[in-house]
Amino acid sequence: MALTIGVPKETAAGERRVAIVPEVVRKLVTQGFEVVVEAGAGEAAYFTDDAFREAGARIGTCSEALGADIVLKATPPLKPEIGKMKPGSLFLGLLDPLGMPALCLELANRSVTALSMELAPRISRAQKMDALSAMSSVAGYEAVLQAAAALPRFFPLLTTAAGTLKPANVLVLGAGVAGLQAIATARRLGARVSAYDIRDAAQEEVRSLGAKFVELVFETQQDADTGGYATALTAEKAAQQTALLVPHIAAADVVISTALVPGRPAPILVTDEALQAMKPGSVVIDLAAPGGGNCTATKPGKTVTSHDVRIFGPLDLPSKAPVDASAMYARTLFAVLTEFSDGEAFRPNFEDEIFKGMCVTHEGQVVHERIRTLLDT
Numbered sequence: 001m002a003l004t005i006g007v008p009k010e011t012a013a014g015e016r017r018v019a020i021v022p023e024v025v026r027k028l029v030t031q032g033f034e035v036v037v038e039a040g041a042g043e044a045a046y047f048t049d050d051a052f053r054e055a056g057a058r059i060g061t062c063s064e065a066l067g068a069d070i071v072l073k074a075t076p077p078l079k080p081e082i083g084k085m086k087p088g089s090l091f092l093g094l095l096d097p098l099g100m101p102a103l104c105l106e107l108a109n110r111s112v113t114a115l116s117m118e119l120a121p122r123i124s125r126a127q128k129m130d131a132l133s134a135m136s137s138v139a140g141y142e143a144v145l146q147a148a149a150a151l152p153r154f155f156p157l158l159t160t161a162a163g164t165l166k167p168a169n170v171l172v173l174g175a176g177v178a179g180l181q182a183i184a185t186a187r188r189l190g191a192r193v194s195a196y197d198i199r200d201a202a203q204e205e206v207r208s209l210g211a212k213f214v215e216l217v218f219e220t221q222q223d224a225d226t227g228g229y230a231t232a233l234t235a236e237k238a239a240q241q242t243a244l245l246v247p248h249i250a251a252a253d254v255v256i257s258t259a260l261v262p263g264r265p266a267p268i269l270v271t272d273e274a275l276q277a278m279k280p281g282s283v284v285i286d287l288a289a290p291g292g293g294n295c296t297a298t299k300p301g302k303t304v305t306s307h308d309v310r311i312f313g314p315l316d317l318p319s320k321a322p323v324d325a326s327a328m329y330a331r332t333l334f335a336v337l338t339e340f341s342d343g344e345a346f347r348p349n350f351e352d353e354i355f356k357g358m359c360v361t362h363e364g365q366v367v368h369e370r371i372r373t374l375l376d377t
Contacts, residue, residue: 002343004034006060006068009041012075014315016044016322017329019072019093022055024330029056032343038065045322070346072333074326076103087111090346092333094118094131097360098263099290101374108361113348115336119368121357129339129354131332133177138325139317140181140258143285144170146317147254148189150310152281156190167192169251172211173269173294174258175202178287182256183209191254196245198233216244233267242271250277257294258287263370266291272306280308289313 005028007020018041020028025035035057039049049059065071066084073093077085082103085091088111095116097104107114117131148155151168158165170186172179175197186193187210195206196214206213218240233241249255249270255278260266266288275284275297286293289300297306298313305311318325340347340355348362349355360368366375 002032002034003070003341003346004036004068005070005072005337006065007035007037007041007057007072008062008065008081009038010044010074011078011081014319015075016319017074017326018042018045018047018322019074019326019330019333020057021045021047021327021330022051022057023327024334025052025055025057027334028337028343031338033070033337034058036060036064036068038062041065042326045326047323047326070337070341074329076100077107079106082106082110082112085110085112089113090115090341092117092336094135095360097368097371098374101366101371104360104366104368104371105375108364108366111364112361113346113359113363114361115355115358116360116368117332117336117358119358119360120332120336121354123353126354128335129332131329134328134332135318135325136176136178136258137181138321138328139287139314140178140256141185142317142320143178143256143258143287143314144182144185144189145320146312146314147186147256147283147285150283150312151254153253154190155186168253169194170254170256171195171214171248171252172256172258173197173245174260174288175199175206176258176260178258179256180205180209182258183211186254186256187211194248194252196248198241214245214248216241218244238267242269242274245269246271246274246277249274250279253279253282255282255284255295256287257284259294260288260291263374264291266294268294268296270295270297272296275307275309275311278307278309282309284309284311286311286313287317290315 037052037057070090091114097116120126120129155168157167168191170191170193172195193211203213286298288294297311300313301315
């Protein structure tokens with residue numbers, strides 16, 4: 001009997017993505033899956049019910065989608081949604097397990113096996129499953145567009161009858177996927193771009209995009225974990241870092257901050273002193289807002305003004321480009337699905353480092369060691 005895949009409509013405020021797109025539906029149906037998409041699930045991303053039908057999906061109710069053998073979502077499920085999932089079913093999606101470990105317990109209590117897309121290990125075989133990198137790329141691109149729209153001056157060098165206008169200075173803090181995409185996008189818009197990252201390995205990538213790498217002279221410990229993420233600094237080193245960043249921030253018209261440490265509050269990089277040093281009308285786009293923000297003035301989900309500098313704390317940037325963001329996300333889900341299941345059976349495999357790394361709940365238990373530790377504290 002064919003496994004059913006259910007795709008409910010996203011209900012999170014401002015969310016426009018959908019977890020599956022017609023292109024991926026066709027592939028799943030070809031492999032023997034039955035796909036049920038809640039009516040209207042793709043409308044905000046411009047994927048119509050008719051398009052899903054033509055691809056081979058059945059349009060159903062929310063309860064039918066949540067009651068499928070496998071449930072796909074772009075955002076963590078709400079408690080009432082978990083209550084509609086079948087015991088023994090599989091949930092696959094972004095769960096924010098380090099930020100919301102109690103949600104994993106709810107899934108375990110429902111006997112749902114849950115794989116968190118955030119926990120895909122950073123190894124070559126899992127690159128096609130890396131939803132975080134895909135969404136970070138969208139966020140980095142959208143951050144620059146938001147900054148360009150908010151900045152009261154042009155990004156590029158312009159020579160006009162009224163004289164020459166100098167390009168805007170953009171400083172990107174954190175050169176991960178989001179930061180690198182922000183660098184590339186700001187460069188394409190003609191800005192003069194510099195970037196800072198605590199990881200020495202980031203220098204070559206920054207310079208390859210035509211940006212200047214900001215080097216701060218202070219000692220660090222191990223600056224990246226085994227997954228390639230930056231690690232947290234001691235309080236003393238963090239204070240040195242922020243002090244050394246002040247003149248670089250002051251010289252910028254736009255600061256785009258992207259620094260996150262998984263499972264920890266976002267590190268402060270833009271202090272009140274740095275904001276005071278910036279020119280009036282400057283802009284800060286804080287992509288670390290979901291983790292509290294890299295700027296002391298950031299209010300997650302809001303735009304505030306401090307010292308005549310506007311600070312944006314966006315929480316939903318991937319939803320600003322829902323067509324491509326949905327397509328990219330759906331492809332990462334497809335990669336996971338086809339790795340551990342076919343149209344007739346789902347195959348848990350705790351001997352596989354990808355499955356073991358992503359699985360947070362199974363057979364009524366929270367099985368991920370780090371999530372268990374968070375629940376016990």
